[in-house]
Amino acid sequence: MQFKVNILHTDLLIIGGGTAGCFSALTAAEQSDCKIMIVEKANIKRSGCLAAGVNALNAYIGEDETPESFVEYVKQDSEGVIREDLVYSIAKRLNTVTKKMEELGLPILKDENGNYVQRGRGSIKINGENIKPLLSEAVYKHRSIEVLNKVNMIDYLVHDREVIGAIGFSIEEPKFIAVYAKAVICTTGGAAGLYKPNNPGFSGHKMWYSPFNAGAGYAMGIRAGAEMTSFEMRFIALRCKDTIAPTGTVAQGVKVKQVNKKGETYVRKYGEPTTPMRLYATLMENENGNGPCYLQTKGITKEQEQELYKAYLNMAPAQTLQWLEHNTGPASQNIEIQGTEPYIVGGHTASGYWIDRNRKTTLKGLYAAGDVAGGSPKKYVTGCFVEGEIAALAAVNEIQQKLSPAVDERVIQRYVNSLHRFFENGSCLYEIEELEIAMQKIMDEYAGGISQQYAYSEQKLIIAAARMDELMDVAYTLQVKDLHELLFIHEIIDRLYVGRVLIEHLKARKETRWKCYQENKDYPEKDDANWKKYVNSIYGDGKVNILYRDLIERDEAYEHSH
Amino acid sequence: MSIHIDKQKCISCGKCCKACPGSLLYQDEYKKTFIKYPKDCWGCTACIKECPAQAIKYYLGLDIGGRGGHLHIKQEEDYLDWYITSPQGETKKVRINRKESNQY
Ligand SMILES: Cc1cc2nc3c(=O)[nH]c(=O)nc-3n(C[C@H](O)[C@H](O)[C@H](O)COP(=O)(O)OP(=O)(O)OC[C@H]3O[C@@H](n4cnc5c(N)ncnc54)[C@H](O)[C@@H]3O)c2cc1C
Ligand code: SF4
Ligand code: SF4
Numbered sequence: 001m002q003f004k005v006n007i008l009h010t011d012l013l014i015i016g017g018g019t020a021g022c023f024s025a026l027t028a029a030e031q032s033d034c035k036i037m038i039v040e041k042a043n044i045k046r047s048g049c050l051a052a053g054v055n056a057l058n059a060y061i062g063e064d065e066t067p068e069s070f071v072e073y074v075k076q077d078s079e080g081v082i083r084e085d086l087v088y089s090i091a092k093r094l095n096t097v098t099k100k101m102e103e104l105g106l107p108i109l110k111d112e113n114g115n116y117v118q119r120g121r122g123s124i125k126i127n128g129e130n131i132k133p134l135l136s137e138a139v140y141k142h143r144s145i146e147v148l149n150k151v152n153m154i155d156y157l158v159h160d161r162e163v164i165g166a167i168g169f170s171i172e173e174p175k176f177i178a179v180y181a182k183a184v185i186c187t188t189g190g191a192a193g194l195y196k197p198n199n200p201g202f203s204g205h206k207m208w209y210s211p212f213n214a215g216a217g218y219a220m221g222i223r224a225g226a227e228m229t230s231f232e233m234r235f236i237a238l239r240c241k242d243t244i245a246p247t248g249t250v251a252q253g254v255k256v257k258q259v260n261k262k263g264e265t266y267v268r269k270y271g272e273p274t275t276p277m278r279l280y281a282t283l284m285e286n287e288n289g290n291g292p293c294y295l296q297t298k299g300i301t302k303e304q305e306q307e308l309y310k311a312y313l314n315m316a317p318a319q320t321l322q323w324l325e326h327n328t329g330p331a332s333q334n335i336e337i338q339g340t341e342p343y344i345v346g347g348h349t350a351s352g353y354w355i356d357r358n359r360k361t362t363l364k365g366l367y368a369a370g371d372v373a374g375g376s377p378k379k380y381v382t383g384c385f386v387e388g389e390i391a392a393l394a395a396v397n398e399i400q401q402k403l404s405p406a407v408d409e410r411v412i413q414r415y416v417n418s419l420h421r422f423f424e425n426g427s428c429l430y431e432i433e434e435l436e437i438a439m440q441k442i443m444d445e446y447a448g449g450i451s452q453q454y455a456y457s458e459q460k461l462i463i464a465a466a467r468m469d470e471l472m473d474v475a476y477t478l479q480v481k482d483l484h485e486l487l488f489i490h491e492i493i494d495r496l497y498v499g500r501v502l503i504e505h506l507k508a509r510k511e512t513r514w515k516c517y518q519e520n521k522d523y524p525e526k527d528d529a530n531w532k533k534y535v536n537s538i539y540g541d542g543k544v545n546i547l548y549r550d551l552i553e554r555d556e557a558y559e560h561s562h
Numbered sequence: 563m564s565i566h567i568d569k570q571k572c573i574s575c576g577k578c579c580k581a582c583p584g585s586l587l588y589q590d591e592y593k594k595t596f597i598k599y600p601k602d603c604w605g606c607t608a609c610i611k612e613c614p615a616q617a618i619k620y621y622l623g624l625d626i627g628g629r630g631g632h633l634h635i636k637q638e639e640d641y642l643d644w645y646i647t648s649p650q651g652e653t654k655k656v657r658i659n660r661k662e663s664n665q666y
Binding site for chain 2: 041042043045046047048051052055056107108109110119125126127128129130149150171199201202203204205206207210211212242243249250253254304307308309310311313314317318320321322324325326327484487
């Protein structure tokens with residue numbers, strides 16, 4: 001395959017046109033006159049986590065809440081190891097971004113006095129089915145934003161430890177794309193597909209997180225030597241069995257309980273009902289012979305049932321289809337629940353780029369926002385908007401004093417050759433899909449997947465690391481036949497990098513801080529005396545180098561020192 | 563998780579191919595759309611909402627409880643009409659106003 005080389009220039013490059021990416025672009029377009037380019041691997045109309053719709057805005061400062069109490073809540077739910085400064089900066093702007101999204105057309109439920117109706121703590125009710133098309137329409141209204149759809153980015157262009165753009169390829173035609181920019185914001189979301197999933201057969205991609213978010217932004221940062229934080233705080237969701245549909249709509253929306261096979265509530269038997277504890281308790285009940293576990297919906301009214309059919313169609317239609325095709329529904333049958341495979345996702349937990357309060361990474365010229373940015377769990381949709389906004393404001397400010405970077409033809413040629421190589425590789429014993437299955441199996445068995453009830457030991461992690469390194473070597477020898485296969489191989493390579501860093505983080509935290517998310521069988525207890533700190537890493541010379549950092553408090557003005 | 567495309571009904575507009583967040587849909591030599599990687603489908607229904615000809619239906623794999631039912635969607639101004647067909651062939655319609663919030 002011959003690639004046509006396209007070299008483009010812009011002021012602000014945004015990689016990934018999802019939730020945070022679209023919102024950053026809107027902010028930059030409204031607040032500056034710089035040229036903005038969004039590069040998106042799919043199409044911004046329905047790409048990323050918001051594709052099917054979401055069911056609520058899960059981060060909002062409601063009537064009885066303050067930004068300070070929000071920080072306390074997140075801190076408590078996350079066992080104390082969060083970036084309070086980052087969470088606080090999000091909390092202070094949650095309500096203004098919500099207002100803006102409402103102005104863009106998002107329906108939000110209101111009471112007779114015109115106040116938003118809350119769904120449990122800090123969450124408000126919406127119709128989120130159309131949220132992504134609304135965002136993308138807003139983006140296309142700005143002439144200063146150019147959108148490149150169906151272009152998969154693979155690496156940053158770096159000069160003297162400064163990010164000056166990124167490279168990638170079109171998945172529609174053989175085109176190599178290099179974009180040079182004065183500043184770059186990475187908003188590629190988190191990473192799914194690292195572990196063997198709940199439904200490993202035909203419905204392998206019926207998973208909670210977007211299977212098309214393969215951790216590209218993390219991997220690009222890892223390869224370029226950016227500091228990463230808290231990968232060991234994995235996210236594992238408690239979801240409806242098989243359809244992997246969200247449970248919050250029922251648990252907080254209709255307010256039903258988690259019960260075991262005998263109809264007993266069980267979570268408090270194991271501890272305070274934090275997010276990881278609700279999952280851990282479910283696992284333990286199954287282990288103790290008390291499974292299956294359910295959300296106790298039996299007995300809700302027919303009206304409630306009708307509303308739930310609709311609510312699920314607006315975000316996870318598989319669930320409504322499953323009910324109706326079995327002639328049943330939540331009023332007559334409890335909903336069975338299960339834990340998913342682990343994901344790396346900074347919008348729910350704290351994994352991602354180590355950033356300062358402006359969302360600047362440790363690489364000059366590079367910002368990160370949304371699920372790819374670390375330190376602040378529970379940011380969800382609105383928190384991703386806020387981070388997109390903060391990053392955009394800082395980036396447009398930085399751009400004012402900068403000149404356009406120079407093109408380096410040799411670097412471009414090297415990257416073009418690296419793509420060609422996959423077409424020129426001789427035939428290989430292995431298929432791309434086999435590589436993916438092998439990786440997911442290793443992570444599952446040796447790095448705390450579903451089959452291990454999420455637990456691991458150092459000895460197992462050492463085996464996982466060695467095997468992942470072998471797979472990385474194999475990956476570069478595979479042959480691809482078309483552009484979609486070229487996309488697949490890059491997704492797997494990115495997952496291998498993310499998995500490799502994850503393994504070292506899991507190994508480094510010598511305690512068990514979060515049930516299921518990070519359960520180190522060599523050190524099964526939480527150890528506050530020694531481990532109230534961040535585990536960070538920087539990749540270099542083929543090695544993941546671990547470093548530890550002290551907790552940063554709410555009012556600290558943290559800045560990178562290098 | 564997957565979708566099924568009725569080639570007879572497909573009018574080759576290409577809208578679904580553009581919208582799929584995994585870019586899984588392609589057109590054959592007659593410009594009829596097909597899903598190239600059925601196992602990679604996330605089940606988001608983005609393609610189904612795009613289709614002006616109701617050529618795409620959505621079903622659950624056997625491994626996640628499928629038993630022959632399926633759904634398709636028709637869009638009418640502010641409404642999304644979801645048609646859910648049971649394995650016995652009975653169809654139920656659920657109408658949703660896109661401008662109204664969920665109750666839960
Ligand atoms: C199923 C589901 C339901 C959820 N429900 C809720 C809810 O009800 N309420 C709530 O508040 N939160 C919810 N969340 C969380 C919330 O949706 C996410 O935290 C948020 O949308 C993430 O935004 P993001 O911008 O980081 O990622 P995304 O919105 O996923 O955007 C990432 C973008 O980057 C693109 N991309 C990835 N790799 C590349 C590459 N190599 N090159 C170019 N582009 C690339 C992707 O295609 C995508 O468009 C839900 C999440 C999921 C998965
Ligand atoms: S349901 Fe979603 S993931 Fe599946 S083919 Fe349609 S658009 Fe693509
Ligand atoms: S949207 Fe419908 S009609 Fe258009 S190409 Fe796709 S399947 Fe065919």
